[in-house]
Amino acid sequence: CKVRHYKFHVTTKNTTRLCSSKPIVTVNGKFPGPTLYAREDDTVLVKVRNLVNHNVTIHWHGVRQVRTGWSDGPAYITQCPIQPGQSYLYNFTLTGQRGTLLWHAHVNWLRSTLHGAIVILPKRGVPYPFPKPDKELVVILGEWWKSDTEDVINEALKSGLAPNVSDAHTINGLPGIVSVANCSSQDVYKLPVESGKTYLLRIINAALNEELFFKIASHLFTVVEVDASYVKPFKTDTLLIAPGQTTNVLLTADQNSGKYTIVASPFMDSPVVAVDNLTATATLHYTGTLAIISTVLTTPPPRNATQVANNFTKSLKSLNSKKYPANVPLTVDHSLLFTIGLGINPCPSCKAGNGSRAVAAVNNVTFVMPTTALLQAHYFNIKGVFTTDFPGNPSQVYNYTGTPAVASSQTTNGTKVYRLAFNSTVQVVLQDTGVIAPESHPIHLHGFNFFVVGSGVGNYDPKTDQNNFNLVDPVERNTIGVPTGGWVATRFRADNPGVWFLHCHFEVHTTWGLKMAFLVDNGKGPIESLIPPPNDLPKC
Numbered sequence: 198c199k200v201r202h203y204k205f206h207v208t209t210k211n212t213t214r215l216c217s218s219k220p221i222v223t224v225n226g227k228f229p230g231p232t233l234y235a236r237e238d239d240t241v242l243v244k245v246r247n248l249v250n251h252n253v254t255i256h257w258h259g260v261r262q263v264r265t266g267w268s269d270g271p272a273y274i275t276q277c278p279i280q281p282g283q284s285y286l287y288n289f290t291l292t293g294q295r296g297t298l299l300w301h302a303h304v305n306w307l308r309s310t311l312h313g314a315i316v317i318l319p320k321r322g323v324p325y326p327f328p329k330p331d332k333e334l335v336v337i338l339g340e341w342w343k344s345d346t347e348d349v350i351n352e353a354l355k356s357g358l359a360p361n362v363s364d365a366h367t368i369n370g371l372p373g374i375v376s377v378a379n380c381s382s383q384d385v386y387k388l389p390v391e392s393g394k395t396y397l398l399r400i401i402n403a404a405l406n407e408e409l410f411f412k413i414a415s416h417l418f419t420v421v422e423v424d425a426s427y428v429k430p431f432k433t434d435t436l437l438i439a440p441g442q443t444t445n446v447l448l449t450a451d452q453n454s455g456k457y458t459i460v461a462s463p464f465m466d467s468p469v470v471a472v473d474n475l476t477a478t479a480t481l482h483y484t485g486t487l488a489i490i491s492t493v494l495t496t497p498p499p500r501n502a503t504q505v506a507n508n509f510t511k512s513l514k515s516l517n518s519k520k521y522p523a524n525v526p527l528t529v530d531h532s533l534l535f536t537i538g539l540g541i542n543p544c545p546s547c548k549a550g551n552g553s554r555a556v557a558a559v560n561n562v563t564f565v566m567p568t569t570a571l572l573q574a575h576y577f578n579i580k581g582v583f584t585t586d587f588p589g590n591p592s593q594v595y596n597y598t599g600t601p602a603v604a605s606s607q608t609t610n611g612t613k614v615y616r617l618a619f620n621s622t623v624q625v626v627l628q629d630t631g632v633i634a635p636e637s638h639p640i641h642l643h644g645f646n647f648f649v650v651g652s653g654v655g656n657y658d659p660k661t662d663q664n665n666f667n668l669v670d671p672v673e674r675n676t677i678g679v680p681t682g683g684w685v686a687t688r689f690r691a692d693n694p695g696v697w698f699l700h701c702h703f704e705v706h707t708t709w710g711l712k713m714a715f716l717v718d719n720g721k722g723p724i725e726s727l728i729p730p731p732n733d734l735p736k737c
């Protein structure tokens with residue numbers, strides 16, 4: 198195994214999209230940022246230098262960080278932010294992991310422009326469990342705001358209302374052909390292909406607030422991996438990717454020539470939630486196609502295409518081969534039920550919200566960010582930073598997905614963690630609520646992959662729903678879209694000591710408090726326990 202060295206210089210760069218320019222925060226002046234390449238079991242050292250006047254951290258989304266929580270990246274959870282002018286060396290090993298992941302800033306809304314791909318190849322000499330592609334390409338989906346995204350969220354917090362939606366979606370940083378107020382954008386990403394060749398597309402949703410459909414005119418995908426876990430290959434013409442999720446597909450260029458539209462469009466089946474309705478476009482371009490040839494178009498699914506979304510999600514199964522077995526925990530030490538959703542709390546100073554503000558919560562607890570990182574507080578035994586009384590079940594039982602009583606819409610504030618014994622097995626059922634509005638929430642867990650053993654609509658029933666769990670080949674991932682007005686059941690083994698964030702990967706909901714953390718106690722032996730913190734760990 199190798200040691201890979203990277204230098205990430207966080208700098209601002211004036212960037213033009215949708216006919217206007219603004220300075221954006223980037224890594225090495227690139228948007229999307231540079232791809233980090235490595236192989237399974239390699240050690241990666243990334244020296245991050247903060248040359249902007251924002252606090253910065255980088256999270257390696259989906260990297261398990263076994264015993265190296267100090268390098269995980271979420272601000273105030275595992276580290277204090279890197280202050281302007283400072284630097285920090287992230288140091289981690291990609292133990293037993295290969296596939297596509299992403300890195301992104303994990304403080305405020307900076308990840309809108311501070312993100313990029315992580316490509317982990319199998320160990321040298323180890324083939325993919327699918328036909329070898331002729332070429333590999335990274336495709337990053339995102340959003341673009343004409344305003345500074347830090348201003349967007351700060352204004353929303355002041356008013357207590359929902360923040361503005363983005364002004365366009367993007368494919369590899371470009372919106373494609375869109376017409377918005379006083380602007381016709383022609384910035385189209387071109388994906389070049391040769392007839393007869395097969396491509397591995399590593400597709401990442403790096404958007405802040407929207408799940409996205411992805412489709413290419415006249416072409417089918419074979420899905421082979423999600424969130425850096427191999428799946429049983431299946432064919433589809435439409436993908437659904439939530440923020441933080443990655444999907445690897447094989448694409449055979451089975452047309453002779455021509456230009457074919459690629460689309461990325463939002464999925465949101467809750468009618469009351471505002472989204473950016475624009476479709477990002479790019480072009481699949483066969484080499485040698487004449488400029489005058491017109492592009493073959495395709496229609497993206499409508500934003501409320503629940504059936505299309507479900508068909509895709511239901512097709513995902515772990516590969517579960519001899520070489521890549523699905524080690525699903527068959528027994529459960531901690532059985533948890535988490536309601537996730539929105540709420541309304543009083544806010545006398547909020548300008549617009551009638552003296553109240555939108556919040557979000559897990560089991561009715563709105564997480565309050567501490568001012569010292571939880572992992573440091575845990576490791577050095579600093580008192581008063583967090584409490585360990587996060588409720589493992591809802592504080593009140595009600596019809597979660599029905600029209601709830603007003604009483605259940607107000608949440609309590611706290612910096613609470615849930616404690617798990619090292620190496621215990623955990624089942625977390627994530628239950629969406631109808632408080633304010635039912636909505637699909639992409640929930641991400643740091644430090645682990647989990648198996649998605651079941652899902653359904655309405656309220657989870659602990660008596661009957663367990664009987665239908667798939668404990669053989671459920672998909673393994675790090676981020677899961679909880680269905681609108683429904684639930685998903687996940688299982689994992691708590692074999693990684695540290696403090697691990699769980700949150701909605703819609704940045705607006707994280708900001709509102711839809712987050713909590715697990716504290717996994719140290720294992721007993723020197724190869725099980727958390728490594729000591731590095732000397733350059735930033736101070737708060």
Ligand code: C2O
Nearest residue numbers: 258271441641698
């Ligand atoms: Cu990709 Cu805690 O985030």
